[in-house]
Amino acid sequence: MKQYEHPLVEAFDLTAVLHALSDPYRLSVVQKLAEAQPQPCGPLQAGRPKSSVSHHFMVLRRAGVVRTEVVGALHMNSLRDTELEQRFPGLLSAVLKAAQSEQECRAG
Amino acid sequence: MKQYEHPLVEAFDLTAVLHALSDPYRLSVVQKLAEAQPQPCGPLQAGRPKSSVSHHFMVLRRAGVVRTEVVGALHMNSLRDTELEQRFPGLLSAVLKAAQSEQECRAG
Numbered sequence: 001m002k003q004y005e006h007p008l009v010e011a012f013d014l015t016a017v018l019h020a021l022s023d024p025y026r027l028s029v030v031q032k033l034a035e036a037q038p039q040p041c042g043p044l045q046a047g048r049p050k051s052s053v054s055h056h057f058m059v060l061r062r063a064g065v066v067r068t069e070v071v072g073a074l075h076m077n078s079l080r081d082t083e084l085e086q087r088f089p090g091l092l093s094a095v096l097k098a099a100q101s102e103q104e105c106r107a108g
Numbered sequence: 109m110k111q112y113e114h115p116l117v118e119a120f121d122l123t124a125v126l127h128a129l130s131d132p133y134r135l136s137v138v139q140k141l142a143e144a145q146p147q148p149c150g151p152l153q154a155g156r157p158k159s160s161v162s163h164h165f166m167v168l169r170r171a172g173v174v175r176t177e178v179v180g181a182l183h184m185n186s187l188r189d190t191e192l193e194q195r196f197p198g199l200l201s202a203v204l205k206a207a208q209s210e211q212e213c214r215a216g
Contacts, residue, residue, distance in 0.1 A: 010213075013210075014135070014203075014206050014207055014210045015129075015130050015131060015132050015135060016130075018126050018127075018129050018130035018135075018203070019126075019127070019130035021123075021126050022123050022124075022126035022127035022130050023123060024123050027122070027123060027126075087206075087209075088202070088205075088206035088209070088210075089202070089205065089206075089209075090198060090201075090202040090205065091202040091203065091206050093198075093202075094196070094197070094198040094199040094201075094202040094203075095122075095126070095199065095202075097196075097197065097198065098122050098195075098196035098197075098199050099122055101195075101196070101197075102121075102122045102196075105118075
């Protein structure tokens, strides 16, 4: 059974986390997981080809932003929000607030 | 006399800001400016070739992170921290705190 590798919280790298969050699709995945988690990849795919989605999830996993666990036939994704908060306090919540306020600006 | 272009605060894009901060050299420039500003490019160059430094400052300016103003023969750089705080509250300070804590982890 496929298992994914995830960095330890001590190995989180700030610029890798910022890079993972700096792509609009990856940021949208993080926002969706912040609203409801865990989620399988399917509803997060947003019409993208599977190879592109796999790549983006790999970037999120390697940075320590997302954890993917195999549960039966599903690959369930969740944010590593507690560990990110432990390592970089306030960072993820500031990014999520900024993303929401940006969307409200654009919608408004 | 050369003038640099800077986006209006309303045009700041979150993923562009995160991308600008996701490079170790650019993040180090932001940290140095957070300690003392404005500063000319020279002391921020850190032994890099001028073309590389120019590119990185362009990325920082286009994202709205840094403002460069021509003062006589000097190109003086400062953080747009007030405008970033206005647009994305808490983001820059969370990134600066995270960068500092990461450096302390590595040093300790």
